[in-house]
Every structure is written in structure tokens, then in C-alpha cells.
Amino acid sequence: MSEPVISARGLTKRYGEAVVVDALDFDILKGETFGLLGPNGAGKTTTILMMLGLTDVSAGTVMVAGHDPVRQPLEVKRRVGYLPDLVGFYDHMTAVENLTYTARLMGIGRDVREMRIAEALGRVRLSDVADKTVATFSRGMRQRLGLAELIMKRAEIAILDEPTSGLDPQSTHEFLDMIGGLKREGVTILITSHLLDQVQRLCDRVALFRGGNILVMGTVPDLARQVLGAGFVVDVEAAAAPGKELATRLGAIAGVLNVRQTAESTYRLTADHDVRAEAARAVVAADGALTRLSVDNPSLDAIYTRFFEKQTATEGEIRDAA
Amino acid sequence: MRREGSPWQGLGTVLLKELADHFDSARMVLLGLLMVLAAAVPFYSAVDQIRTTTSEDPFVLLKLFNPGGQTLSVVAILGFVIPVIAVGLGFDAVNGEHNRRTLSRILAQPIYRDALLAGKFLAAIIVLSINLTCLWLLVVGFGVYFLGVPPSGDEFTRALVFLLISIAYAGTWLGMAMLFSVLFRSPATAALLALGVWLFMTLLWPMISPFIAQLVAPPDPRYLLLGVLDPQTAGWQQALSRLSPYLLYEEATRTILTPTTPSLGPLLDQIRQLRGEVVGAALPLRESLAIAWPQAVALIAGAIVLFVATYVVFQRQEVRA
Numbered sequence: 001m002s003e004p005v006i007s008a009r010g011l012t013k014r015y016g017e018a019v020v021v022d023a024l025d026f027d028i029l030k031g032e033t034f035g036l037l038g039p040n041g042a043g044k045t046t047t048i049l050m051m052l053g054l055t056d057v058s059a060g061t062v063m064v065a066g067h068d069p070v071r072q073p074l075e076v077k078r079r080v081g082y083l084p085d086l087v088g089f090y091d092h093m094t095a096v097e098n099l100t101y102t103a104r105l106m107g108i109g110r111d112v113r114e115m116r117i118a119e120a121l122g123r124v125r126l127s128d129v130a131d132k133t134v135a136t137f138s139r140g141m142r143q144r145l146g147l148a149e150l151i152m153k154r155a156e157i158a159i160l161d162e163p164t165s166g167l168d169p170q171s172t173h174e175f176l177d178m179i180g181g182l183k184r185e186g187v188t189i190l191i192t193s194h195l196l197d198q199v200q201r202l203c204d205r206v207a208l209f210r211g212g213n214i215l216v217m218g219t220v221p222d223l224a225r226q227v228l229g230a231g232f233v234v235d236v237e238a239a240a241a242p243g244k245e246l247a248t249r250l251g252a253i254a255g256v257l258n259v260r261q262t263a264e265s266t267y268r269l270t271a272d273h274d275v276r277a278e279a280a281r282a283v284v285a286a287d288g289a290l291t292r293l294s295v296d297n298p299s300l301d302a303i304y305t306r307f308f309e310k311q312t313a314t315e316g317e318i319r320d321a322a
Numbered sequence: 323m324r325r326e327g328s329p330w331q332g333l334g335t336v337l338l339k340e341l342a343d344h345f346d347s348a349r350m351v352l353l354g355l356l357m358v359l360a361a362a363v364p365f366y367s368a369v370d371q372i373r374t375t376t377s378e379d380p381f382v383l384l385k386l387f388n389p390g391g392q393t394l395s396v397v398a399i400l401g402f403v404i405p406v407i408a409v410g411l412g413f414d415a416v417n418g419e420h421n422r423r424t425l426s427r428i429l430a431q432p433i434y435r436d437a438l439l440a441g442k443f444l445a446a447i448i449v450l451s452i453n454l455t456c457l458w459l460l461v462v463g464f465g466v467y468f469l470g471v472p473p474s475g476d477e478f479t480r481a482l483v484f485l486l487i488s489i490a491y492a493g494t495w496l497g498m499a500m501l502f503s504v505l506f507r508s509p510a511t512a513a514l515l516a517l518g519v520w521l522f523m524t525l526l527w528p529m530i531s532p533f534i535a536q537l538v539a540p541p542d543p544r545y546l547l548l549g550v551l552d553p554q555t556a557g558w559q560q561a562l563s564r565l566s567p568y569l570l571y572e573e574a575t576r577t578i579l580t581p582t583t584p585s586l587g588p589l590l591d592q593i594r595q596l597r598g599e600v601v602g603a604a605l606p607l608r609e610s611l612a613i614a615w616p617q618a619v620a621l622i623a624g625a626i627v628l629f630v631a632t633y634v635v636f637q638r639q640e641v642r643a
Binding site: 073082089 | 324325326327331332335336339346422423424426427428429430431433434640642
């Protein structure tokens with residue numbers, strides 16, 4: 001985690017009057033996995049295309065791997081692997097032929113080409129179908145072939161646009177594992193997705209994106225504190241000894257913001273960190289019988305839903321006031 | 323702001339891949355067959371006709387391509403079929419990549435769009451050239467075999483020039499097809515429109531352009547009385563007809579292939595006759611070339627202009643699916 005490999009300053013994209021991406025500022029650090037989340041039409045893909053020099057930048061700058069994609073798109077594209085939303089291949093060609101074509105476009109030498117293709121196909125578990133035409137491939141296999149292309153490229157930065165959309169749960173799981181493999185190798189990953197719980201598992205930092213703006217950005221617990229107020233919800237089920245007020249003791253734990261008795265012997269704590277250990281100690285100290293103790297990790301899903309609810313509500317109020 | 327790096331990076335790779343695609347495709351086989359079959363009928367009728375007149379004619383080889391008179395010639399058929407083949411090879415060049423969702427993946431590789439477009443254009447031109455050259459060799463080869471008359475150097479050069487003009491003509495239509503493939507996201511729309519333009523230019527325009535000429539420059543009644551065409555009207559008619567690549571091709575090939583009747587419309591013929599030239603005498607090759615030169619250049623220029631238009635539109639186009 002050192003210098004930023006992608007850094008945007010005032011990055012803007014306009015189509016005529018419409019502002020699709022509005023003065024973005026962000027840094028993505030080397031080796032980091034960064035999630036870009038937002039509803040459809042938020043400008044995520046446009047942002048990615050600007051990073052690759054595939055669409056013009058209206059204002060501002062973006063530097064990718066030390067190069068400006070506007071002036072040096074070839075240098076950028078040599079270092080960055082891009083897996084587009086619903087990636088396509090030439091159906092009449094085999095997996096190996098498809099990869100050979102892109103390998104040649106990448107300028108990978110004839111001597112190492114075959115070896116790297118075989119290795120990449122092995123990593124995404126497509127070795128068995130390497131010589132089958134892509135027309136016979138399922139959606140998941142195509143997506144994995146797209147990932148094989150990035151592996152073969154040995155990209156420093158992998159940009160994955162909605163990589164798991166339209167995949168069944170099993171393929172999604174496998175695919176995310178493969179992305180995890182890239183992450184462990186130190187590849188910087190930028191991922192956009194709607195499948196929030198999965199992004200949460202992979203990403204070091206996420207940004208919530210809407211209307212061309214990054215609304216909040218940070219690690220998931222950070223966002224939870226910002227958006228939900230507090231990140232951790234701990235449920236305690238314990239029968240306390242008579243006369244000892246358990247709720248007060250639980251409320252006295254450092255970091256607990258709120259205690260609510262949800263049933264006769266269950267309590268729900270909201271805290272800014274995981275307070276299970278302290279809660280257990282408090283129950284024991286109160287001579288209580290601890291029967292259940294569980295924590296809800298801050299869920300990106302909850303953050304996302306809550307955040308956009310709030311946004312819509314605020315916008316609604318403004319509209320009502322007007 | 324200048325971009326860095328060569329626009330040709332990846333051109334060879336794209337070119338080879340597109341060539342391989344063309345040679346593998348059923349479409350290519352069909353288009354090739356179409357061309358050979360279409361040319362076979364006029365070829366045989368030309369051979370038949372020539373057999374009866376061989377002794378009188380010094381340009382037997384050229385007669386194979388264009389026997390003159392009312393018979394359907396190989397040239398007329400090519401003027402018709404070449405556009406269909408060119409459109410067939412080009413109509414889904416770019417929008418096909420869009421629809422297969424391969425475009426953004428390919429353009430994310432370290433190449434410029436230039437390489438993709440130029441590679442596709444060159445591949446199709448090479449395929450068309452190979453097709454046309456094969457057909458040309460078939461006609462020349464069978465012609466010599468059936469007639470037993472070896473062509474002279476002059477004849478052979480003329481036939482070769484005809485081949486080059488045909489390739490330029492194919493290039494014009496390919497440029498048109500590729501422009502439509504960039505303009506329209508649906509390959510069916512692009513193909514229909516390209517074929518529509520082809521029908522208009524080859525069938526309708528030759529009928530419409532004289533009317534427009536008469537509207538623009540109504541003929542002087544004095545010329546009508548003399549029974550000749552008003553030079554002004556004739557001039558307009560010729561200028562308008564030359565907007566059609568089909569008529570340009572027809573004019574250029576007629577000049578090259580029929581050295582004995584370098585008739586370039588009534589106007590020129592009248593002037594020639596006034597000058598005391600004998601219309602109908604064989605022109606030397608140099609002069610035929612000089613007469614056909616503007617038409618040939620116009621066809622090449624048409625291909626280039628259409629390619630540039632395609633290039634400009636493609637550079638500005640969004641790649642997202």
C-alpha cells in the first residue's frame with residue numbers, strides 16, 4: 001500500500017449539456033481492491049472508459065499507472081487489463097485462438113505466448129475446453145475466459161466492470177475466488193458491481209457513486225459509521241440473575257451506543273466495533289446465563305440501501321419544498 | 323494534444339485475423355461462386371460471338387470482357403456483382419464487433435482504433451482483389467484456350483488496367499459498406515441501406531440523371547431542330563451521371579477495353595468529328611489511359627473519401643455496448 005496507481009482530479013465527462021461524470025477526485029493505491037458501487041447509469045462505465053482512453057475526457061485529468069490515457073493510451077492499455085460488462089468473444093474461434101489473437105495485439109512474443117495462454121486457461125479452469133469453439137461456452141465460461149485474458153496479459157491493474165452480473169451463484173462464487181487470486185498476487189483491482197455482499201468480501205475500499213459523483217468513499221466499517229451511525233449490531237440472549245440490571249451493564253461497555261431490550265431476555269446492542277467479548281464478560285459478571293451471542297457485520301447492502309434511501313428522501317424534501 | 327505511439331501497432335495482427343476469417347467463412351465461398359457463375363454466362367456468349375468474327379478483330383482478348391453490341395458482357399455483370407460482393411464483405415465490419423461485444427475488449431488492448439479499421443478494410447480489399455484476379459485469370463486463360471489466339475502485349479496491358487480499375491471500383495463500394503457498418507448499429511440496416519444505394523446508383527440514377535440535366539439546363543430548341551443534343555444539357559447529363567460509381571466504372575472500362583470506339587458521350591464525339599478525327603479508329607494505349615484516367619482516379623478517390631469518412635465517424639463513436 002504505497003503510491004496511487006490511479007488518480008483522478010476533477011475528472012469530468014459531458015455529453016452536450018448532460019454531465020455524466022462530475023469532477024471526480026479519487027486515488028486508488030497499488031495493490032488495493034477498490035469497489036465502485038452505484039445504480040445503473042451512474043457513470044461507472046464512462047469513468048472506466050476514460051481511464052482507458054476509450055472515450056474523451058471533457059475536463060480534469062486522470063493518471064493510470066503513471067501515464068495519461070488521453071495522450072498515451074497505448075502505454076496505459078499495455079498495463080491495464082479490462083474485463084467489460086458482458087464480455088464477448090469470436091464465437092467461431094476456439095478459446096486458445098481467441099486468446100492468441102489478443103496476445104498478439106498485446107505484443108506478447110511468440111516464444112512465451114503458448115505457455116502463458118495455457119497457464120492462464122489453467123488458472124480459470126478452462127484447460128479442458130481450450131480447443132472448443134467459444135460458441136459452446138456458457139456465460140460463466142466466457143467470463144472466466146475474459147479473466148484468463150487479464151491473467152495472460154499480466155496486467156498491473158485489472159478493471160472489472162460488473163464481472164458477476166448474470167452468473168449463477170456457483171459460478172459467481174468461483175469467479176470471485178479467482179479475482180481473490182489476482183488480489184493475492186498484488187494486482188490492483190477496480191471492480192464495479194451490484195452484488196454488494198460479494199464486493200464487500202473482496203474490496204479494501206469502496207465508493208458509492210451516483211449521478212456522476214462519488215458520494216462517500218472508504219472502508220466498509222468506515223462507511224457503516226458514516227451512513228448507519230454505527231457499524232456493529234450485537235444480539236445478546238441471556239437470562240440475568242434477578243435484581244441485577246443487565247441492560248445497564250451492557251450499556252456501560254465502551255463503544256456501545258445504544259441498548260434495546262427486544263424480548264424478555266434478549267438485548268440488541270449497537271456499537272462502533274465488535275463488542276461480543278465485553279458483552280459476554282458483562283453477562284457473566286451479572287451472574288447471567290449467556291445462551292446466545294451474535295454479531296452482524298456491517299453490511300454493505302444495508303449501507304447502500306440506507307444511503308440511497310436517505311439521498312432520495314433528501315431530494316424528495318427539496319422537491320417538496322420547492 | 324498529440325497522442326503517442328504508432329497508429330499501425332496491431333495492424334498486421336488484425337489484418338491476418340480478418341483475412342483468416344474471410345477465407346474460413348461460408349459467406350466468402352458463396353460470394354466467390356456468385357461472381358464466377360455470374361461471369362460464366364456472358365463469357366460463353368462472348369466466346370460464341372468471337373468465334374464467328376475472329377479474323378476481323380485485332381482485340382480478341384478484350385472482346386471476351388466486353389464484346390460490344392447488345393450482348394451482356396462480363397464487364398456489365400462485374401459492374402453489377404462487384405458492389406454486392408464488396409457490401410457482403412463490409413456491411414458488418416464494425417457493428418458486428420459491437421454486437422458480439424468484442425469491440426471494447428479488443429480496443430482495450432494496446433492498439434489504436436486506426437489499426438482495427440484499416441486492418442478490416444485492407445483485409446476485405448485483399449480478399450476482393452484475390453477474387454477478381456482469379457476471375458480475371460479464368461477469363462483470360464479459358465479465353466486463350468477456347469479461341470487459340472494469344473493476346474498481344476497491348477491487349478494484355480489493357481486487360482490488366484481493367485483489373486486494377488475493377489479493384490478500385492470494389493474499394494469504393496467497400497468504403498460505402500464500411501461507412502454504413504459504423505453508422506448503423508444493426509448489420510441488417512447497414513446491409514439494406516448499402517444495397518439500396520447500390521440499386522439507386524446502378525439502376526435508377528442512369529434513368530434519373532438525364533431528366534435532372536434537362537431541368538437544370540433546358541435544351542435549346544435550335545439544337546433540337548438540328549437533331550443533336552444541346553452541349554450544355556449533354557454536359558450536365560454527363561457530370562450528373564458521373565456521380566454514380568457504376569457509370570464511372572462503365573465509362574472507364576469501356577474506354578480501356580474498346581480501343582476502337584472511344585465514344586465518351588455525344589459531346590466529345592461531335593467535337594472529334596468536327597476536328598476531322600475518325601471515330602472508330604483504334605486509339606493507342608496511352609491515349610485510352612489518358613481518357614480513362616479521370617474516371618479511374620475518381621473511383622480511387624471515392625474509396626479514400628469513404629474510408630476517411632468511416633474513420634472520422636468511428637474515432638468519435640462511443641465503444642460501450
